[in-house]
Amino acid sequence: MAASNPAIQNYSGIVDRGFFRPFLQINQSSPFGTVWYVTDWHLRNVTDSSKVRDSLDATAKAxxxxxxxxNQQGRTSPALVHVLPILRII
Incomplete structure (x- = not known):
């Protein structure tokens, strides 16, 4: 039996509905009669990134x-100096 090679793929999609449908397609021309098994299906870091991005964009604009x-008032706020770099990294 041949050794298995893990296939890792990152993708984005709509997940704010509370579900999604993974799709797997295997193209094969030969040998006929071969059976494919998909094991160890892992999902990690599933987030609704569009809502998170919109929220972070609104926070950054504010x-x-x-x-x-x-800056127009000619003052510097120490709190802003610490908050701004963190938001820019995210």
Missing amino acids: IDSLTSTV
């Missing part, structure tokens, strides 16, 4: 607006 207001 902080940019606040930074602009603080």
Whole structure:
């Protein structure tokens, strides 16, 4: 029996409905009669990234607006100095 090779694929899709349908397609021209088995199906880091991204974008815009207001007043807020780099990394 041949050794198995894990196939890892990352993809994005709509997951805010509470379910999704994985799809596996195996193309084979020969030998006929071969049976394929899919084992060890793993799902990791399943998140609704579009909602997270929208939330982070809104937060970043709010902080940019606040930074602009603080800079217009000629003051520097120590809290903003610590928060801004964290949001930019995410």
